Amino acid sequence: MSTINTNTGSTTSINDLMSTMNAKTATTSGDSVQADTDKFMTLLVTQLKNQDPLNPLDNAQVTSQLAQLQTVTGVNKLNDTLNTLKASYQSSEAMQATSLIGHGVLVEGSNVTLSGSKAVMGVELGSDVDKLQVVISDKNGKEVQTMDLGAQKAGVIPLAWDGVPDASKVGSDGKPVTLADGSYSFQVVATRGGDKVNDAKTLAFDSVASVTTNSLEGVKLNLPAKGVVKLADIKQVL
Secondary structure, three states: OOOOOOOHHHHHHHHHHHHHHOOOOOOOHHHHHHHHHHHHHHHHHHHHHOOEOOEOOOHHHHHHHHHHHHHHHHHHHHHHHHHHHHHHHHHHHHHHHHOOOOOEEEEEOOEEEEEOOEEEEEEEEOOOEEEEEEEEEOOOOOEEEEEEEEEEOOEEEEEEEOOOOOOOOEOOOOOEOOOOOEEEEEEEEEEEOOEEOOOEEEEEEEEOOEEEEEOOOEEEEEEOOOEEEEHHHOOEEO
C-alpha cells in the first residue's frame, strides 16, 4: 500500500516550485534607477570601510562621485519623463487623427478631379503675393482655364472649381459650356513686385479613409488618392 510523504522537505520543494512558477515581474524603470543608486551607495560605503587609514579617500573624490551619481539619476528620470510625454502625445495625436476619418482634406498635390461640374483644390502661400493665378490643364497638358485670384495673403486658400472655362460661352440650352468630367492638373503662378515667388504650392483634395498607428512610425493617415501621409502633411480639413 502506497503512502503519502508529508515531511517538511516535500513541503519546501512544493514552495520552491510555486515560487518559481510565480516569479516576480520585471522591475520598472523607476525601480531600476533606485537599484542603480543602491548599488552605487553600497560600493561607496564598502570603499569607505576598506580605505587605507594612512591614505584615506579624498573628500573631493567622494564629492565628485556623488555628483556623478546625481547626474546619472537625473538623466534616467528625465528619460522616463520624456517617454511618458511621448506616449501621451502619441495617444492624443491618434485620437485627433481618428476624428478626421471621412473628412475631406487638402494635401500637397497637383491633380484635380472634376465630377458633376464640381471640384475642390487649394493653394498654399508662404508669403503675401500681388497676383495669384491657377492654371488648369487637361490630361494631354493643354491649358483649359486660368483662374485669376488677384492679391492674396500668406496661408492656405481652398478653391472650388465648376469646370466653366468661359462664362460668356453658352450652349444651345442657354447654359455656360462646361468641361467634361475627369482628371485634370493645375499649377500656380504667383508674383510679387513683378517677380515670381517660389513659396507657392498646389494642394489637392482627398479624404481620410482610415488611420494607422504604431510606436515606431507614429500616426499615419490613409488617403485613397494620395496614399499614406503624416498628420502634419494635412494642410487643411474641409
